[in-house]
Amino acid sequence: MSKPIIVVRNLNKTFPGPDNKIEISAVKDVNVEIFQGEVVVVRGPSGAGKSTFLRCLNGLENFDSGSVVIDNTPLDHHHKNRLEIRKEVGMVFQSFNLFPHMTVRKNISLAISRVRKKSKEECEITTLDLLEKVGITDKIDSYPSQLSGGQQQRVAIARALAMNPKIMLFDEATSALDPEMISEVLDVMKALAKEGMTMVVVTHEMGFAREAGTRLLFMDNGEIVEDREVRDFFENPIEDRSKAFLSKVL
């Protein structure tokens, strides 16, 4: 077996509580290894620490203890490592977070030109390629506010892909969308999974998990309570908590 591309060991993250006295555990002693090409779907009730766990993987959240190693680079306090990891890990947010003052073209090409130091021509080629991939070439000169939610999220995916990352993180990428727009975003994500992209996806879309996921993590109270193959999970969930959860959503 090849070496895992993401190695998480004894990860702990707490947040200060309401009166700064008690600490709330968001991620509790999480151990996980993710291999190249896996599509890991992270599920669980709200407040289970899914998003926090995901955000620890590219250093948007500082963890208290444990270690995260992405493609042999440890995510530590060295700023250089952190930047290096962020170049290789793309992220898509629930609220899109496109840059409102830039056109779609500039949104996508900013990181390639500034971080990858590509020429203008190369940026343009990549941008066009990616817009074709997510199916909105005609919006290249539009501003984010002129796009629908689904289109904005597809631009956000293209923007993350522009860096040609090894890993893509999706933080509830369809939760803020109207129902009729969810599928257009999920289709892009499924296509990406089929191409062999390593993905960690926090989502409530069981259809996506069933169709494109390879592995399923179930989180509750900051802990990973189940870590199984997707197919296996749907056939016989073992943990009581995920059984109860599954019976509620299916």
Add this chain to the structure above:
Amino acid sequence: MNIMFVVRKTSLIESLKYLLFLGVMTVLISLSIGKMEYNWQWYRIWRYIVTSSSDGSLAFGPLLKGLAVTIKISVISLFFAFIIGIITALFRLSTSFAAKFIARVYLELIRNTPLLIQLFVIYFVISPVFNISPFVSAVLSLSLFEGAYASEIIRGGIISIPKGQWESAYSLGLNTLDTYRFVVIPQTMRQILPPLTGQAVSLIKDSALVSTIAIYDLTMAGQAIISETFLTFEIWLTVAAIYLIMTVSISSFVHYLEKRNNYSE
């Protein structure tokens, strides 16, 4: 029908109020002018605005020459105030204790002492030590003063940028400098342009104080002309009008820019 009537009625009342106000003002002004028995000589002021030399060509009179100095000081100070403002804002937002402390001390010092005193301290105490000219002293004190206020405006603008903008910039691998330069500052600029314009207008008005350190700006020019001619009212009113024209045109220009750059609509 009813609504139309109400609208007409209120607009009629509003116009009547306005006319009443104008009438009262006119009466008050003419009364006071009559009491003053002041001999208005408006025809004499033109030579102080534009002078014609012997060969018939027109040249700037002392007032316009003073205006040029005021503009020069204001523009240079505005530039430095903006730079100081950005640096101070970034210092205050940084995680470094020393940077925060320096910014804090500077802000408290500047905002809690009068500008006139700061000007005197720089002109009489600091400038002899470092041998700097009155002009540089003026620019220095105005930049430091307005920079403190600009920094608060800029800081507020930066804070108002949603966390998600930072996060998506960071997640793309942009470093802090590029995140500020391409993502945060451009969005901040749009928000802080109106209050920053107000600060620029303040700066132009505050620049009148530099007349106290022997700089021949618009205010100083007015003062000099009055001491020669005793056209007190005409010159001061003219000087005020020139300041007004300058500040109002800046405000309306920025208002126009704002309308043109509105990308969110």
